[in-house]
Amino acid sequence: MASTLPLITSRNLWKLSPLQKPVQSWVETLAQVEDKKVGLVDLHPKIFAVSPRLDILAKNVYWQHQYKKIDYRWVPTRAEMPGRNKKPWQQKGLGKARHGSRLSPQWMHGGVAHGPRGPKSYFFMEGFYQRIAGLTTALTVKFHQNDLHIVDSLDIPTENFQYMEQLINERFWGPSVLFVDDTDMMPFNITAACSKIKGLTLMPTYGLNVYSMLKHNTLVLTTKSLDKLEENLLYYLHHSQFRNSPFIKKVA
Amino acid sequence: MHRYLIKLNKLNATMVNPSVLVAYSSNFSKLSERKPLPSRPINLEGHEFTSVTESKEEFKYVKKLLPSLVVPDPPEHDFYPTPSGWVPPNNEKCSKFPYFVLRTRFHNFPIYALEREGGSRKLVKIKRIEGDIWKFDEDLRNYVEKCIEKNEDKKLTIYSQVNEVQRQVMVKGHYQDYISKFLIECGF
Numbered sequence: 001m002a003s004t005l006p007l008i009t010s011r012n013l014w015k016l017s018p019l020q021k022p023v024q025s026w027v028e029t030l031a032q033v034e035d036k037k038v039g040l041v042d043l044h045p046k047i048f049a050v051s052p053r054l055d056i057l058a059k060n061v062y063w064q065h066q067y068k069k070i071d072y073r074w075v076p077t078r079a080e081m082p083g084r085n086k087k088p089w090q091q092k093g094l095g096k097a098r099h100g101s102r103l104s105p106q107w108m109h110g111g112v113a114h115g116p117r118g119p120k121s122y123f124f125m126e127g128f129y130q131r132i133a134g135l136t137t138a139l140t141v142k143f144h145q146n147d148l149h150i151v152d153s154l155d156i157p158t159e160n161f162q163y164m165e166q167l168i169n170e171r172f173w174g175p176s177v178l179f180v181d182d183t184d185m186m187p188f189n190i191t192a193a194c195s196k197i198k199g200l201t202l203m204p205t206y207g208l209n210v211y212s213m214l215k216h217n218t219l220v221l222t223t224k225s226l227d228k229l230e231e232n233l234l235y236y237l238h239h240s241q242f243r244n245s246p247f248i249k250k251v252a
Numbered sequence: 253m254h255r256y257l258i259k260l261n262k263l264n265a266t267m268v269n270p271s272v273l274v275a276y277s278s279n280f281s282k283l284s285e286r287k288p289l290p291s292r293p294i295n296l297e298g299h300e301f302t303s304v305t306e307s308k309e310e311f312k313y314v315k316k317l318l319p320s321l322v323v324p325d326p327p328e329h330d331f332y333p334t335p336s337g338w339v340p341p342n343n344e345k346c347s348k349f350p351y352f353v354l355r356t357r358f359h360n361f362p363i364y365a366l367e368r369e370g371g372s373r374k375l376v377k378i379k380r381i382e383g384d385i386w387k388f389d390e391d392l393r394n395y396v397e398k399c400i401e402k403n404e405d406k407k408l409t410i411y412s413q414v415n416e417v418q419r420q421v422m423v424k425g426h427y428q429d430y431i432s433k434f435l436i437e438c439g440f
Contacts, residue, residue, distance in 0.1 A: 018343045019352045019440070020382070051419050238357045240323045 011042045014231070015238050020045040027223065028149055030156050030190075033163070035171050038152055041223065047136050047233050048143050057141070060134030060210040063126040071120040078103040078111030132236050138213045139229075147218045149173070150226055154181050154202075159189045161196035168200075174217030175199045180208055182224035205229055323357050345439025351383035353440040361435050365428045374426040381419045389414050389421050392434055396423070399430040 013022055022042035029038045043049075081103045088099050105113040126134075142148040149171075156163060168177060176199035179190070184204040194200040201216065205225040213219055221229070326340065333339045338359070346352055356362050362379040381388055393410045400408050413422040423431065 017354055019341070019346060019354065051417060053417065235322065238322050240320055 010040070013042055013044050014234055015046075016044065020049075023049050023143070025143070025148070025150050028151050030151055030154060030167065032157075033167050033170050041150060041226070043143070043226075044230050044234065046237060047230060048140055050133075050136050050140050052141055052144075053133065053137050056130060056133050056137050057210060057214070059130060060126065060138075061214065063124070063131075064209065064211040066122045067124060069122040071116065071122070073116035074118045075112045075115035077113070077115070078105060081109075081111045083109075128236075132233060134210045135208070135233060138210045139219075142213060142219050149218060149220045151220055151222055153187075153222055153224075154179055154190045155187050156189045156193060159192035161193045164190075164193040164197060164200070173220075176216040177201070177218050177220060178203060178212055178216035179220045180205055180225045181222050182228055205232075323359070326359050339436050342439030345437075349383075349388075349438060351381060351385060351388040352438075353378065353388075353435055354380040354382060355440070356380070361432055361440070363428050363431055363435075365426055374424070376423045376426060376428050376431060378421045378423070378431065379419065381421060385414055385416055385419065385421065392421065392423070392431065395434045395437075396427050396430045399433070400427075 016022065022045055025041055025043055025048075026037045027039040027041055029036060078101070083103060085101050085103055088102050089096060091098055099107075101107075101110075103110045105111055139148065156167075168174075178201050179186075179194070180203050182205055186202050191202065194202055199216075201212065203212070205228045208229065326338075341355065353362065364377045364379070366375045366377055367373065368375060378392075389412055393412055396410050397408060400406050400410075410427070411424040415421070
């Protein structure tokens with residue numbers, strides 16, 4: 001291991017303005033329990049050093065809550081109540097109040113006026129650039145709070161869950177950790193180890209989102225997934241169309 | 253007129269060949285046993301296809317016509333400012349300042365002239381300011397005041413509003429020309 005160190009010292013950053021300086025992060029490894037630095041990587045300042053817009057983070061979290069929410073509450077109106085819609089007593093001559101139906105909303109066991117009606121979808125799409133800004137701010141906040149770690153790969157020597165437990169306790173990565181890799185086929189050892197411990201999540205790069213970044217204590221990116229993430233985000237920060245519809249596919 | 257149309261439609265409906273209707277209805281009634289819809293037969297032997305040759309080399313001419321997905325870097329011109337007034341960023345000049353303004357992805361200044369309250373409040377918004385935004389605001393105001401004194405023979409105080417979180421400065425009055433001059437002089 002020692003002969004190949006350091007693995008990485010620098011990285012070519014695409015579309016880097018000469019005015020901005022890249023931010024740097026250690027590359028760590030999961031190959032041993034002790035926290036050993038394997039290299040250094042440059043991170044793009046447009047993604048990892050943006051202004052921490054907490055309002056954008058809140059907007060993204062709100063969107064992720066809302067778009068899958070369905071309100072199932074339903075109450076019947078007076079027309080849908082069971083029973084006869086007969087006039088309870090005559091209009092005049094009894095000294096009683098005038099009533100036309102026992103099902104009207106002011107009656108006991110009557111229908112409900114303006115009640116919640118049926119399954120209602122709260123789906124909406126947050127603006128495209130708001131979503132991009134949400135990802136960049138979440139990554140920035142994680143990085144500057146020292147909760148973002150970059151590792152060379154997700155390979156660990158054993159499938160024993162105690163190894164993973166020791167590693168996380170040793171590095172103070174907290175109870176919940178989000179591991180992000182380039183592919184969705186993860187190495188066997190880490191899947192076996194993470195399945196025994198609560199709070200460890202494995203995720204491909206395309207599944208990375210603001211809510212799970214904030215939910216987990218630490219975010220662990222592999223170098224491959226970091227490359228892919230930066231490439232995709234920078235593409236959308238520099239592409240030539242003005243894009244607001246969410247379902248256009250990238251061609252080349 | 254409307255009634256007449258309805259009558260015509262009814263006529264059309266009755267004029268369809270009843271045998272075809274029966275065939276279709278039987279198709280839809282048994283979804284599992286659905287037959288392919290009748291199509292025009294193609295005589296492959298008698299048909300003459302146009303000849304096609306595949307060429308991967310000539311695709312570069314097609315590539316020229318395709319729109320570029322990413323905004324390209326600006327080409328090098330013989331002189332600056334260009335006829336449109338565009339100036340490239342000067343890295344030597346701008347390294348002196350404790351602040352800088354990033355360009356947009358279209359290589360322009362992020363300066364936006366706005367109007368509020370039906371055009372009675374004129375504002376200019378400057379975005380993407382990095383570094384010491386308060387110093388930038390002060391320098392900008394001083395520069396614009398000097399420009400107004402020089403060009404318009406007026407003594408004015410410029411008011412501005414700093415948004416530190418969103419990295420923006422709002423300037424009161426439509427002074428976008430002076431502001432862009434200031435950014436060019438700084439070399440951003």
